[in-house]
Amino acid sequence: xxxxxxxxxLTPQIGVVTEIRTETSDVKTFRIEKPExxxxxxxxxxQCAMLSAPGMGEAIFSITSSPTTKDYMxxxxxxxGEITECLHAMEVGQQIAIRGPYGKSFPVTTxxxxxxxxxxxxxxxxxxxxxxxxxxxxxxREDYGSIDVVYGARSKEDFVDYKELxxxxxxxxxxxxxxTIDRAQEGWTGNVGFVPQFLKDLKFTPDKTVLLxxxxxxxxxCLAALIEMGFEKTQVYTTLEFRMKCGVGKCGRCNVGNKxxxxxxxxxxxxxxxxxxxxx
Amino acid sequence: MLKINKAKWxxxxxxxxxxxxxxxPANVDDKVDFTIWQNATEVDLQATQTAKSIKNIFFPQVExxxxxxxxxxxxxxxxxxxxEEATIAFGVRGCDVRSFEVLDKVFLKDPVDTFYKxxxxxxTIVSLACSAPDETCFCGTFAIDATNPGGDVTxxxxxxxxxxxANTDKGSQLTEKVKTLLVEGDAAEVxxxxxxxxxxxxxxxxADFKIAAKIPAEQEKVFxxxxxxxxxxxxxxxxxxxxxxxxCHCYDVRDFEVDNKVERFRCWDSCMCxxxxxxxxVNPRVSRLERFRQRYMHKLVYFPENNEGTxxxxxxxxxxxxxxxxxxxxxxxxxxxxxxxx
Numbered sequence: 155x156x157x158x159x160x161x162x163x164l165t166p167q168i169g170v171v172t173e174i175r176t177e178t179s180d181v182k183t184f185r186i187e188k189p190e191x192x193x194x195x196x197x198x199x200x201q202c203a204m205l206s207a208p209g210m211g212e213a214i215f216s217i218t219s220s221p222t223t224k225d226y227m228x229x230x231x232x233x234x235g236e237i238t239e240c241l242h243a244m245e246v247g248q249q250i251a252i253r254g255p256y257g258k259s260f261p262v263t264t265x266x267x268x269x270x271x272x273x274x275x276x277x278x279x280x281x282x283x284x285x286x287x288x289x290x291x292x293x294x295r296e297d298y299g300s301i302d303v304v305y306g307a308r309s310k311e312d313f314v315d316y317k318e319l320x321x322x323x324x325x326x327x328x329x330x331x332x333x334t335i336d337r338a339q340e341g342w343t344g345n346v347g348f349v350p351q352f353l354k355d356l357k358f359t360p361d362k363t364v365l366l367x368x369x370x371x372x373x374x375x376c377l378a379a380l381i382e383m384g385f386e387k388t389q390v391y392t393t394l395e396f397r398m399k400c401g402v403g404k405c406g407r408c409n410v411g412n413k414x415x416x417x418x419x420x421x422x423x424x425x426x427x428x429x430x431x432x433x434x
Numbered sequence: 435m436l437k438i439n440k441a442k443w444x445x446x447x448x449x450x451x452x453x454x455x456x457x458x459p460a461n462v463d464d465k466v467d468f469t470i471w472q473n474a475t476e477v478d479l480q481a482t483q484t485a486k487s488i489k490n491i492f493f494p495q496v497e498x499x500x501x502x503x504x505x506x507x508x509x510x511x512x513x514x515x516x517x518e519e520a521t522i523a524f525g526v527r528g529c530d531v532r533s534f535e536v537l538d539k540v541f542l543k544d545p546v547d548t549f550y551k552x553x554x555x556x557x558t559i560v561s562l563a564c565s566a567p568d569e570t571c572f573c574g575t576f577a578i579d580a581t582n583p584g585g586d587v588t589x590x591x592x593x594x595x596x597x598x599x600a601n602t603d604k605g606s607q608l609t610e611k612v613k614t615l616l617v618e619g620d621a622a623e624v625x626x627x628x629x630x631x632x633x634x635x636x637x638x639x640x641a642d643f644k645i646a647a648k649i650p651a652e653q654e655k656v657f658x659x660x661x662x663x664x665x666x667x668x669x670x671x672x673x674x675x676x677x678x679x680x681x682c683h684c685y686d687v688r689d690f691e692v693d694n695k696v697e698r699f700r701c702w703d704s705c706m707c708x709x710x711x712x713x714x715x716v717n718p719r720v721s722r723l724e725r726f727r728q729r730y731m732h733k734l735v736y737f738p739e740n741n742e743g744t745x746x747x748x749x750x751x752x753x754x755x756x757x758x759x760x761x762x763x764x765x766x767x768x769x770x771x772x773x774x775x776x
Contacts, residue, residue, distance in 0.1 A: 163546070165499070165500055166511055208689060395713065396713075400685070402545050405687070406684035411653070411736060412739040431731075
C-alpha cells in the first residue's frame with residue numbers, strides 16, 4: 155500500500171523565487187510563490203517559515219510580507235551563516251523548499267493591538283517581522299490608531315526597505331517614520347545615535363502599545379528606556395530568536411523554560427518573557 | 435494466565451518472528467542490548483537492564499525523512515515511505531514501557547510525528563516483569579510497578595517457565611498466533627514472585643528516593659541555585675546519559691549529499707552538546723553549566739509543567755550506570771533537595 159499521501163509535518167512544500175531585491179550589503183529580500191502562483195500557505199503577521207537550502211539544511215525566518223498580499227510571500231534575509239549564505243546565492247526562477255507557518259503571530263486581530271496607537275521599534279534586520287505587521291495594518295488602516303516607526307541601522311546603507319521607509323509609509327494616514335543611524339555620515343541629515351536614546355528624545359507618551367524587534371541587546375536596552383519613560387511591560391511585544399530544527403515543539407532546540415520559542419513564540423509580551431529563565 | 439517452558443522458547447521466538455521483526459534482549463558484544471532475533475541469538479531474559487533503552491524502535495538513532503532532487507532551477511521533494519514493518523518488542527521492562535508514554539506526549543501531540551506514530555502503531559509490546567532489580571533501579575519513584583509492567587502482553591519469568599498474559603486487543607491477537615505453544619499456568623506462582631520481588635525492591639538503595647515536591651514547584655529558585663556550578667563542574671559533555679536515556683528525545687535534522695540527490699535525515703541530539711543552541715551570531719547557552727542545567731530542568735521542571743506533572747524520567751537507572759564521572763538524575767535531585775537556596 156502506498157502511503158505517500160500522508161505528509162509528515164517536517165516535509166516541506168515547493169515554492170519558486172520570483173524576485174530578489176538587494177536591500178543592503180548583507181540583506182536581500184526574496185519573493186516566493188507557489189509554482190502556480192500565490193502564497194505558499196496562509197499565515198498571520200509575526201509567524202515564521204522554515205526555508206531549505208537543500209544540502210545545507212533548514213533555518214527558520216520570519217515572513218516579511220503581509221498576509222493581505224495574497225500573491226506572494228517575502229523574506230528579508232541577512233547573510234550571517236552557512237544557510238543564509240546558500241540562500242543568498244539563489245537566483246530568480248529557482249525553486250525552494252518551504253514549510254510553515256510556525257509560531258504565534260502578533261495579536262493583530264485582538265483588542266491588544268486593535269484601535270491602539272502603536273510604536274514599532276526595529277534595529278537592523280529586526281524590521282523583517284515588523285514589516286509584515288505594518289503592511290497588514292496599513293491594509294486595514296481604519297482598525298488601528300497612530301503608527302510610529304522607529305528604526306535604527308548601522309549606517310544609511312544598512313536600512314532595509316529604504317524606499318518604503320522614506321517614500322511609502324510616511325505618505326500613509328497618521329503614520330510617521332523616525333530613522334536613526336549609529337554614527338554620523340556624509341549626506342545624512344536625520345538623527346544620529348542609538349535607538350534607546352532616540353526613543354527618549356522622541357518623547358513618546360506611555361499610552362501607546364509597542365512592537366519591538368532587533369538584536370537581543372537592543373531589545374533589552376529599549377525595554378529599559380521604555381520603562382523609564384513610563385511604559386509597562388504589558389504594553390510591549392517582542393520576538394525571541396532561537397535555533398530551531400522542527401518548528402513544532404518537539405526537537406527540543408528552542409526550549410526555554412516550559413516554552414518552545416517555535417510554537418509558544420516567537421512573539422511574546424515582555425512580561426511573559428520575565429517568567430522565563432534568563433537564557434535567551 | 436498462560437505459560438511456556440524454556441524448552442519451547444526457541445519455538446516461541448520463531449513463531450513471534452514470523453509475525454514481525456522481533457526485538458529481544460540478547461548478549462551482543464559482551465553486553466545485553468536489544469537486537470533483532472535470529473535463530474542463533476542468545477536471548478537474555480535474566481539481565482534486568484539492557485545497555486540502551488529500546489526507544490530507537492520508534493525513534494531511530496538515524497532515519498531518512500525525505501530526498502531532494504534538483505534539475506536546473508527545479509527542485510522536487512520526495513518524502514520517505516512511512517514505516518509499515520510489523521515489529522514485536524519482547525522483554526521490555528516496566529521502566530521502558532512507561533518511557534513510551536513519555537515519548538508519546540512529545541511525538542503524538544499535535545502536530546503528530548507521522549514516522550513515530552506509524553512505528554508505534556506497528557509494534558506489539560511484550561513486557562517482562564522484573565524479579566531481580568539492579569541497585570541503580572528507582573522506577574518506584576515514578577509509581578511504576580516493575581512486577582506488572584504492562585504493554586500489550588505481560589510476561590513473568592519464574593524459574594524455567596515464562597508466564598504470559600495478554601492486556602490489549604493487539605496482545606490478544608499476538609497470543610492467538612502462538613497459542614499452540616502456550617499452556618495453562620497457575621497465576622499464584624506469578625503472584626508469589628511479585629510479592630517476593632516487592633520485598634527485595636523495598637530493601638534496594640533507592641527504594642525511598644523521591645523527587646522533592648519543591649523541585650518542579652520552584653522553577654526560579656531551582657534554576658538560580660548554586661548547586662549547578664558544583665554539579666556541572668565534572669560533567670564531560672559526553673552526552674552518554676542522553677543516548678542511554680529512554681525519555682531523551684531532542685533531535686537534529688540535517689542534509690547529506692549522496693550521488694545526485696540530497697537526503698534529509700534526523701538523528702538523536704543532546705541539549706548537552708556545545709553547539710545545540712548555537713546560532714550564526716550568538717549561543718544562548720554558551721557554558722557547560724547552562725547546558726547541564728537545561729537537561730535536568732527539562733526533565734524535572736519544564737516537562738512536568740507541560741505534562742500534568744509527569745517527569746521526563748522513568749527510573750531505569752541507566753544514567754547511574756553509564757556516566758563516566760558519576761553524575762546522574764538522582765544525584766542532581768538530591769543536591770537540589772538539600773540545597774539551601776531552593
